[in-house]
Amino acid sequence: MIFSSALNRLKKGLSRSRTHFTNRLSKLFTGSVPLTEEMLEEIEEILISADIGVELSTRIIDGLRKNFPLNQVVEMESVVEFLKSDLVDRMRVDQHHDVIMARPHVILVVGVNGTGKTTSIGKLAHHYIKEGKQVLLVAGDTFRAAAIEQLEIWAERSGAELIKKAAADPSSVVYDALQSAKQRGIEVVIIDTAGRLHTQKNLMDELDKIQRVVKRVIPGAPHETVLTIDATTGQNGLIQARQFSEITPVDHLFLTKLDGTAKGGIAIAIHHNLDIPVKYIGIGEQLGDIQAFDVEKYVEALFEVRND
Numbered sequence: 403m404i405f406s407s408a409l410n411r412l413k414k415g416l417s418r419s420r421t422h423f424t425n426r427l428s429k430l431f432t433g434s435v436p437l438t439e440e441m442l443e444e445i446e447e448i449l450i451s452a453d454i455g456v457e458l459s460t461r462i463i464d465g466l467r468k469n470f471p472l473n474q475v476v477e478m479e480s481v482v483e484f485l486k487s488d489l490v491d492r493m494r495v496d497q498h499h500d501v502i503m504a505r506p507h508v509i510l511v512v513g514v515n516g517t518g519k520t521t522s523i524g525k526l527a528h529h530y531i532k533e534g535k536q537v538l539l540v541a542g543d544t545f546r547a548a549a550i551e552q553l554e555i556w557a558e559r560s561g562a563e564l565i566k567k568a569a570a571d572p573s574s575v576v577y578d579a580l581q582s583a584k585q586r587g588i589e590v591v592i593i594d595t596a597g598r599l600h601t602q603k604n605l606m607d608e609l610d611k612i613q614r615v616v617k618r619v620i621p622g623a624p625h626e627t628v629l630t631i632d633a634t635t636g637q638n639g640l641i642q643a644r645q646f647s648e649i650t651p652v653d654h655l656f657l658t659k660l661d662g663t664a665k666g667g668i669a670i671a672i673h674h675n676l677d678i679p680v681k682y683i684g685i686g687e688q689l690g691d692i693q694a695f696d697v698e699k700y701v702e703a704l705f706e707v708r709n710d
């Protein structure tokens with residue numbers, strides 16, 4: 403079978419998760435063995451340890467139990483096929499169409515410190531610029547030292563423009579940037595923000611203020627509020643996503659660092675538990691290491707038996 407290069411890159415990015423899943427499953431299914439209760443428990447354990455979450459893993463195993471009689475010989479491939487289609491069915495949502503209607507289309511990127519906001523903004527800029535769009539980045543992290551320079555580097559790499567303002571209040575930078583984008587007919591504006599925890603009231607208030615300024619300058623904006631979640635933080639990522647989305651409106655997630663975890667199941671857990679779709683995934687530190695989240699491809703890559 404010929405895979406698209408995007409799928410190959412996704413598989414490479416998810417190679418740790420894949421090894422984790424398939425190695426453990428293959429150990430269970432050596433030779434033709436009848437299915438036992440212990441094997442079902444072990445499969446459940448594999449799912450849980452891959453960050454899919456206890457509740458969902460239990461449901462999946464209940465389904466397996468109904469479909470595969472105990473004490474009968476079962477092939478690993480049929481179990482894997484069952485798991486794949488079960489996961490895909492559970493996570494299928496309306497596919498997001500990447501339609502950009504408004505001009506400027508405003509994307510606000512928020513999240514906890516170090517989860518990959520600035521890097522993901524560089525990747526998003528690259529993605530839109532490849533589509534021929536004009537992209538403006540806004541240095542709305544005026545909090546952390548060197549944050550502006552970091553965004554500047556991503557602007558250069560991707561070919562996006564940048565609006566920054568030294569020692570300014572983030573909402574004032576955002577205001578200036580949006581005015582300028584409006585006047586110049588820029589298509590996509592992506593706003594970087596400082597890392598914050600849901601417990602930091604002053605910083606969460608600041609985010610509110612940014613949202614208000616955006617709305618005031620461009621009614622209907624932000625068109626997307628994206629929350630970055632670091633996949634390597636496992637179930638903590640799920641907690642973060644829940645806490646954050648309770649305080650500020652979040653349209654979808656950018657799940658970062660999936661290349662750095664053996665537990666790729668967190669995408670499934672977040673989808674299942676929070677009903678906030680994962681729109682993008684990050685699978686590396688380079689500009690091109692971004693993919694639109696595609697449930698089928700993702701599950702396929704997660705379970706692919708390694709032969710490389």
Ligand SMILES: Nc1nc2c(ncn2[C@@H]2O[C@H](COP(=O)(O)OP(=O)(O)OP(=O)(O)O)[C@@H](O)[C@H]2O)c(=O)[nH]1
Pocket residue numbers: 513514515516517518519520521522543546549595596597598630658659660661662683684685686687691
């Ligand atoms: N492997 C890998 N690393 C990533 C990915 N996305 C981001 N990183 C790394 O994660 C680290 C933090 O990324 P930043 O983009 O600075 O995160 P941030 O959320 O902007 O951080 P603050 O502004 O400090 O809150 C950097 O070392 C990035 O290279 C990814 O998809 N894969």
Ligand SMILES: [Mg+2]
Pocket residue numbers: 519520521543549594595596597
């Ligand atoms: Mg940053």
